[in-house]
Amino acid sequence: MIGGGTGAFMGYVHRIAARLDGNYELVAGALSSRPDVAQSSGRALGLADDRIYSDFTEMARAESTRPDGVEVVAIVTPNHMHVAPARAFLQAGIHVICDKPLAGSLAEAEELAAVTPANGARFLLTHTYTGYPLVRLARDMVARGDLGTIRMVQVEYAQDWLTVETPDEQAGTAWRADPAKSGGGGAIADIGTHAYNLARFVSGLQLHSLSADLDSFVPGRRVDDNAHIMLRFQGGAKGMLWASQVAVGNENSIRLRVFGDKASLDWQHTQPNELTFTRFGEARQIITRNGAGSNGMGRIPSGHPEGYLEAFATLYDDFAAVIRTGADRPLPTLADGVEGMRFITSALASAQNDARWQPLV
Amino acid sequence: MIGGGTGAFMGYVHRIAARLDGNYELVAGALSSRPDVAQSSGRALGLADDRIYSDFTEMARAESTRPDGVEVVAIVTPNHMHVAPARAFLQAGIHVICDKPLAGSLAEAEELAAVTPANGARFLLTHTYTGYPLVRLARDMVARGDLGTIRMVQVEYAQDWLTVETPDEQAGTAWRADPAKSGGGGAIADIGTHAYNLARFVSGLQLHSLSADLDSFVPGRRVDDNAHIMLRFQGGAKGMLWASQVAVGNENSIRLRVFGDKASLDWQHTQPNELTFTRFGEARQIITRNGAGSNGMGRIPSGHPEGYLEAFATLYDDFAAVIRTGADRPLPTLADGVEGMRFITSALASAQNDARWQPLV
Amino acid sequence: MIGGGTGAFMGYVHRIAARLDGNYELVAGALSSRPDVAQSSGRALGLADDRIYSDFTEMARAESTRPDGVEVVAIVTPNHMHVAPARAFLQAGIHVICDKPLAGSLAEAEELAAVTPANGARFLLTHTYTGYPLVRLARDMVARGDLGTIRMVQVEYAQDWLTVETPDEQAGTAWRADPAKSGGGGAIADIGTHAYNLARFVSGLQLHSLSADLDSFVPGRRVDDNAHIMLRFQGGAKGMLWASQVAVGNENSIRLRVFGDKASLDWQHTQPNELTFTRFGEARQIITRNGAGSNGMGRIPSGHPEGYLEAFATLYDDFAAVIRTGADRPLPTLADGVEGMRFITSALASAQNDARWQPLV
Amino acid sequence: MIGGGTGAFMGYVHRIAARLDGNYELVAGALSSRPDVAQSSGRALGLADDRIYSDFTEMARAESTRPDGVEVVAIVTPNHMHVAPARAFLQAGIHVICDKPLAGSLAEAEELAAVTPANGARFLLTHTYTGYPLVRLARDMVARGDLGTIRMVQVEYAQDWLTVETPDEQAGTAWRADPAKSGGGGAIADIGTHAYNLARFVSGLQLHSLSADLDSFVPGRRVDDNAHIMLRFQGGAKGMLWASQVAVGNENSIRLRVFGDKASLDWQHTQPNELTFTRFGEARQIITRNGAGSNGMGRIPSGHPEGYLEAFATLYDDFAAVIRTGADRPLPTLADGVEGMRFITSALASAQNDARWQPLV
Incomplete structure (x- = not known):
């Protein structure tokens, strides 16, 4: 793991996710670029001393040469610090799992995409919402034509935690609030990309063009905290995307609606165990995770909600x-x-x- | 682990649950009483050969004497096979995690309760629903008097998977459908005890007496598949409990409502991330897991539903x-x-x- | 109209209901037994002086003999004062619309049932919930066998307005709180009969026997404010009925669920425009008033909810x-x-x- | 009434609405411009022969001069036929109730606005949604500052009845589908104006500018059936508006969300009896019509939903x-x-x- 030292939220989430199905074991890490933090964090997680690093380049080199070197690395640093370690590990032939958005700028992202990984190393971007069983079902239903030709896509991701200036914004330590580190945007980079990816993942549509209106409602904020975007997809479908971090009353309300000429789908994160499917002229159906009409995906039988x-x-x-x-x-x-x-x-x-x-x- | 060989649902769930927070490692097991199944299941789970057992008595003896013996054992066998291994391990000074209901009969359960565990060994019964953050919040709110004096409790657990005779009932291999193995009841043992435990856990009330009506709606079924019960608690509160495995349209719909003279609570498993709380004469409030008004419990911030x-x-x-x-x-x-x-x-x-x-x- | 003088809630509701479709005109009334109140209420409603009565017997006589006499009378008095005017008007050959429950006692009710109406006069009891389009659809679906054989009925009617003693209870003027005037019960007469009627109306089942637990949770209250009842229907179906006026957080939450061996129905008053229908082994369907799968009943097209x-x-x-x-x-x-x-x-x-x-x- | 002859939906709705509270009596009408239809429709509604007109100009003249002439006229003709009768009646000193949108073009609308009504005649445009009790409460809450400064408005009105070409479109008789008669637009005129009006009514904000994308997804349709619009309000608030008549699975789903820097509101037509209100950092509240925290508006007590x-x-x-x-x-x-x-x-x-x-x- 790169980043994710003591107290870091995403590192903690990645570790649980890695452990849950028993396929991963955490054995090495550059958990911080500060040697003391790297040491204390590594020990707290039970890493052997010789596999605690504070420099990811050194780690990529060392791990790719030792016989029991890591197979996969998880990069959970701030957005603008994704590309360099990703490049190092891909070039060292180690698979990469990386947080989104990919980079601090498009140019950086394209550089990374131009890298030729050694040994067929693979890359996973953690757009979490694509892992929900019913999101995958939605994608399958679109792909097999259940909705007919797609006409409109409505997607939104609303949060409210930036409704007022946060302490780390006041202190100037919020990398998400710094355009240079966040990927050039605020809400649009942090959650807008999730919404966009979800729309693309399920609909299978390619974006043609967009028309956007971005705001920073909180005085002094340097990145957008609210984004209104109209979408035009190739082939004629249209869409709207709303991403907001100042939408009072919303925690992580990502919702996707897809409308075809035969049927529609509606999925929302606040109730991830249900997918609403409506054929034109028929009654609305509620498909549950692993229930009737679903894809049988999920670790446990239907009715035990995600979270069981x-x-x-x-x-x-x-x-x-x-x-x-x-x-x-x-x-x-x-x-x-x-x-x-x-x-x-x-x-x-x-x-x-x-x-x-x-x-x- | 005792029981939980290849293909067993509850063993699989226990193993994930044990792994998620990184506190447990599976190192030994009597995964089946059939030596061949025990062997193949144990190897599939990566157990060392000398720690694969087919006899739990032998396992309790061996593990309690070796220096790296197991600290905890999980018992995931059918109901009537909980008590014997639980006794063996408690007497061997090994902590026990056990599925519910506790036993195949009250007499057996009382026998077990009379055992004096060695070395202060502890016992955990896996009434899963008590692990939901908002169920624990509900319990805390009742305990600190937010509801005033409790008057009524409405609890229900509805499923529909036994609406028709199942293949293993037809084949005669369904231990849940055999009164001698299930704990004396069908729906009441399998899910009624969950509902009862949830009501007790949150309300803190002690049951005084009950009035019951049990049915087996499916021809040929030997245990109840639907239970209607009226409850009287000590101190004057009243309740109703409905447990059904023939309630078409329900997967695992456990719901609890508690009414006091000042306020009420409503929690349901189909939306476990929300707790409805209403003070008399005020607007209904929706408390989310880790959101405003909650207990701050949960591995991840508010808005990421259980299941993230x-x-x-x-x-x-x-x-x-x-x-x-x-x-x-x-x-x-x-x-x-x-x-x-x-x-x-x-x-x-x-x-x-x-x-x-x-x-x- | 009998009863329903100035300030009376049910009289006001009856008058709107009568007016809505344009079939009724209010031309006469004994709006109060107190002549002055009858006069002022009648004038406020535009009645001619010679058709304002304070004695329903006189009204029945006079109206049945004048050529332009009323065709129908609406009785909106307290429960124990339904039977006498109902008898008078039926015997006078005037149709009767009457609030529920029918009477202050079973004996009274049976007396009324024994009356032979003149001129084929008809009688309507205003169990309002039977007028909802989707309740009627539910009844039709049961009747035509969509649910198969009915196994269980769950019905509840929860309110909270009697959670504490009301001013008119304190003043001793609450006829609903007086067993002699309310029909022998409190919650069970006022709303339990609605729940019972709704269950009967939709399921078509006949009650065989019941087991009941009634409470008065508020000190000093002389009638029940909470009723728990188990039901046994003829033919083997079972049910539970909960009626409460001390269920904090509920306004007029009447809900009916009916389970057959093939499918189930769920309707609740808090969302009267949707009926949930689930066939065993299929996805849940939401049928909307006048939408796909409905009975095409309703004054306006689908999607305009009741209330438009x-x-x-x-x-x-x-x-x-x-x-x-x-x-x-x-x-x-x-x-x-x-x-x-x-x-x-x-x-x-x-x-x-x-x-x-x-x-x- | 002008328009609203036999079979016309809006005329029927207007007549019920007029009758419900007992303030209006239908006594005259030009229910159709075809004399025979005007006659038969008028008689069916019980109008006296001398008050059945087929020419609204004649009706305005005649009714304004007879001593018992109408006080108010309801105009329920197609959009492009609103202005002429409205002008005639306002100039005749008769109050006007008129369907929306106001006219077939902006120029027409401005002409009407320039008319000086005789005798202080008033004008009501029937934006129905402004009549819901909780919509009015929402407006009051914004006005009194409960939300703080408004930042964003999200409004949508989704239907699906034009998902495929309708029979009257095929026959060429659909005035809504003719740009010249509908007001220059399709979905945007028919329902977009409702959404826009609702946003304005509740938020009190004035629109500054907009950015729009309109589509006709159904081949051959000459007006838009889907509209995506971004909004900028005076003072800096932003918004999105979606109006669609091809959104499969929606009947009349109008929804408004308003976000301020202190709190937010959410109201949707599919559940018009609930208004969600959330203060930043507090639990979500559900305000019911006439319930705690509401404006006490509504004909009947809380808990009886609209539709009772x-x-x-x-x-x-x-x-x-x-x-x-x-x-x-x-x-x-x-x-x-x-x-x-x-x-x-x-x-x-x-x-x-x-x-x-x-x-x-």
Whole structure:
């Protein structure tokens, strides 16, 4: 991992995501360019001392030559610091997983695209929303013609956390608020690219041209915090894209609607387990993750919403804390298990006794 | 792990849950009582040969005596096979994580409760729903008096997967459908106990007595598939509990509503990221996981619904498949990253040019 | 109209309902048993002096003998005062529209049922919810077998307006809170009968027996304010009914779910324009009033929710106030119309000019 | 009424709206310019022969001179036929209620605006959505500063009824599809003006300029059926407006979101009884019509959704049909009333008898 030292949100998310299915093990990292932070972060994550780096170039060189070197690297640095390490690792023949947007500028991005990776190294850009089972189903439905010819795409990504100036903006330490580091934009780079990618991913359409209106509503802000964009796709479809970080009442409300001449789709992040599908002239259908009409994708059966695994993991995590530190956590115990059996037994008894009130046995 | 051999759903879920936060490593298991299945399942999960068992008694003995023996065991066998291994491991001083309901009968459950664990071994019953951040918030809100005195509790858990006779019922291999193995009930044991536990967990109320009506709507079924129960709690609160596995249109719809004399709460599993809270005489409030008014619990910031980590992990998992097997997966690539930069650059250009249509650069 | 004098809610609602489709004209009434109130209320409603009564017996006699006598009477008095006027008018050959529940006791109700109406006079009980287009569709769908054999019915009616003692309870003037006047119950008479009727209306099932738990949660209240009831229907279907007037956060939340062995229905009053229909093993469908899959019932096309007519009427009503009294109301004017034309013209101009910003013409 | 002859939808709606609150009586009309249709339509509506006109000029003259002449006229003709009768009646001193958009062109609209009405005659444009109680509350909340300074307005009006060519388009008889008659636009005139008016009504903002992209997705259609518009308001607020008649899955989905620097509002026509209000940094609130936090507006108490009156009226209307024609309608009868009393009595009995099953008395 490059970046993602102690306290960094995206590094933490990447590590959980890597662990969940058991395919990855974190063994090396340049978690910070400051040697002391790199050391302390690496140790906290259990890395061996000789695999803690503070220079990603050195790490790419060392890891690509040792026999047990890393197969994949995850880059979770700020936007303008994606390209250099990505280039180094691709050239060293190590697969790259990288946060979006790709770069701090288009020129940088094109440079990276021109690199020839060694050993067929691959590149993954983490547009997270493409990983939702129903987003993939939506893409499949468009591709197989369920919607007919696509006419319009409405996509929006609304947040409100930048409604007022943030402490790190005031302190001048917010790289997202610095046009040179964020990729040339604010909301449009941070979340507009997610919305754009989602629209492209599902609709399969290629953008022809756009007409845009960007604003910085908060005084003193140097990048846009609200973007209104009209879209024209190749082939004649049209669209609207709204990205905002000052839309009070929205947390991470990304929503996509695609309309064809035969049917339409509607997916929103606030309820990611449902996809609305409507054929012209028929009743609206709600397709659930792994439910009827879906693609059977997902780790667990239908009806357990996304998040079930996280709730389950919370029990495991809390129990680890109880065991290790004697922490007090509200966990179901043996006594709850016995009481559950009392409940079952009581219910059977009352049911067999004319529904009379049965005290808990 | 005890049980959970190849193909078993709950074993798979337990393993993901254990892995997610990085606190557990699977090193030993009696994954099946059939030696051949135990062997093949254990190897598939990467267990060392000397830590693959087919007899949990042997495993408890061996693991408790070796210096690197397991600290915790997860029991994911059918209900009537929980108690014997749980007893063995608790007596061997190994912590136990166990599926619900606790046992095949109340008598068995009480026997287990009478066991004195060695070395202070602890016991966790996996009532999953208590792990949702907003369920814990609900419990806290009741406990601190936000609802006033509790008057009514409405809880329901509706599924529809047993609407018709299942293939394993027809084949006679469904342990859930056998009263002797399921814990004496069908829907009431399988999901009724979840509903009951959730009501107890959040309300903090103790059950006084109940009045029940149980049915088996599907011809030939030997356990209940629908339960209607009225509840009386100590102190005067009342409740209703509905558990059904023949409620067409429901996947895993567990919902809890708690009404006090000052306010009420409403949480449902189909939208686990929202908790509705209403003070008498005020507008309804929607509290989101980690949002305003919540308990700040959760691995990630507000607005990323439960499931965001799973979507993220899907990208990692797919990328592993691409790398290892060259599989074809719809993943965002470097080209998408470059296009994202083109999008940003085009938007900035149009915005600065009177909103004229700007072809994608 | 009998009852419904100045200030009475149900009389006001009945009058609007009668007027809406243009089939009724209010020409006579015994709006109060107090002559002065009857007079002032009648005059306020434009009744001729000789058709204002304070005694319903006299009214039944007089109206049934005059050539232009009323065809229909609406009885909107408290529950225990329904039967006497209903009997009088039926015996006088005048059709009766009557509020629910029918009577203050079962005996009274049966007496009324034994009356032989003159001239084939008919009787309508205003269980309002049976008038919703989608409730009627639900009934039709059950009747034609879309759900298969009905197994379970879940019905609830939750309100919160009696969460605390009301002023008229404190003053002792609340007829609903007096068992002798309300029909023997509180919540069960006032709203439980609505829930029961709705379940019966849609499911077509006959009740066999019930098991009930009634409470008065508010100290000093003499009738139930919360009812939990388990239902057994003839033929084997089961149900639960919850009626509450102390369910904080609910206004008039009546909801019905019906489950068959082939499909299920879900309708709720908080969103009366949608009916959820799910066939076993298929995606959930949302049927809208007058939309695809509906019965084509409703005064206006699909998509205008119930309430569109009321919004439209509000414009008319406000405009009448502006005209008559010069009242200040926020109504769209000629200037808004001109501006609307400016908007259209501007949009056409920008669209034809490369999306350049077009000042409002 | 001008226009609105037999079969015309808007005339029918206007007549119900006029009747609902009892302030209007229909006494005269030029319901069609074809004398025979005017006659038959007028008679069907109960107009006296001498007040049935086929020429609105003649009607304006005659009605303004007779002592019992109409006070108000409702104009429900196609868009391009609004201005001439409106002018005639305003000049005759008769108040005018007129459908939107105001005219077939901006020039026409301005001509009308230049007319000096006689006797202070007033003009109402029926932008229906401004009549919803919660839309008016939204306007009040903005006006009193609850949202702070407005930053963005998102408004959309989506329908799907023009997804394919309609029969009257094919026949060439669709005035809405003829640019000369519709007001110069298709979707933008028919529903875009509603969206625009709603945004203006609630936000109070004045439009500065716009950037538009209009389409006709259906081959052969001569007016737009989809409009994407970016908005700039005076003072710096921005907005997006989407109006579509080819958005599959939408019936009359008008939705408005307004974002200020302190709070936001969200109202949608598919659930007109709820207004979402969120203060920055606080939990989302759901304000219901006439509920806590609302303006107390509405004919009936909170919780009865808009549409309750229509359901109630349906019972009255059906009963009239039963009485007049012996029609068969599914209405609650005396027997239902008696059964309701049996239900209450049975519930009281079971509750007093340990919840034993009580057969229906």
